[in-house]
Amino acid sequence: MLTTVDSRIKCRALVPLKNRTAESLCDSLDNALRRYNRATICVTSIDSDIEFKTLFEDDEDNMDAQFNCAPQGEHVPAAERNNRTIADRIRVAVHYLPYRNIPRLLLKYITVSETKKLNWFPTEGGLSDTFTPHQLLELPLLTGKRM
Numbered sequence: 001m002l003t004t005v006d007s008r009i010k011c012r013a014l015v016p017l018k019n020r021t022a023e024s025l026c027d028s029l030d031n032a033l034r035r036y037n038r039a040t041i042c043v044t045s046i047d048s049d050i051e052f053k054t055l056f057e058d059d060e061d062n063m064d065a066q067f068n069c070a071p072q073g074e075h076v077p078a079a080e081r082n083n084r085t086i087a088d089r090i091r092v093a094v095h096y097l098p099y100r101n102i103p104r105l106l107l108k109y110i111t112v113s114e115t116k117k118l119n120w121f122p123t124e125g126g127l128s129d130t131f132t133p134h135q136l137l138e139l140p141l142l143t144g145k146r147m
Contacts, residue, residue: 001014001015001016001017001111002014002015002017002025002028002029002032003015003079003082003083003086003115004029004032004079004082005078005079005082006036006043007078008126008127009041009126009127009133009136009137010123010125010126010127010133011035011119011133011134011136011137012082012085012086012115012118012119012133013032013035013115014086014111014112014115015028015029015031015032016028016108016111016112022054022055025052025055026055035137035138036137038137039136039137039138041137042064043065044064044065044066045065045066045067045068046065046066046067046068047068047069047070047076047078047079048067048068048069048070048076048079049069049070049075049076049079050069050070050071050072052067052069053067053069056069085118086111086114086115086118089114089115089117089118090107090110090111090114093110093113093114094107094110116134119132119133119134119137120132120134
């Protein structure tokens, strides 16, 4: 799974990966960035772990964004906090299911669903105290108006 959270709107996204190949990671990152492109928001900087450095070196020119990699042995704090928050929500959702074994497909849909639900409420430190990240990225598309 590829998770993202932006620093301004605080919108979270989770894109399931088919595998951990460079092509699959690029497609997933492109999928996550398309939401911002559709809302006419320009992504200028992407912070990531050192694991993705070789991947980003090839695509940096194509994406018009600067990639900042964390040093070896360190992580991006916002990304790690995002992953912990999503994992906690998934644990709660799975805990309330009446099953002992959870199929992978069901777990995949739970992860995507729980991540989307995190965007339904305004976030502390986000762009707005009244508008949710979902409203800021998706609703201008539904109404046909741009903010």
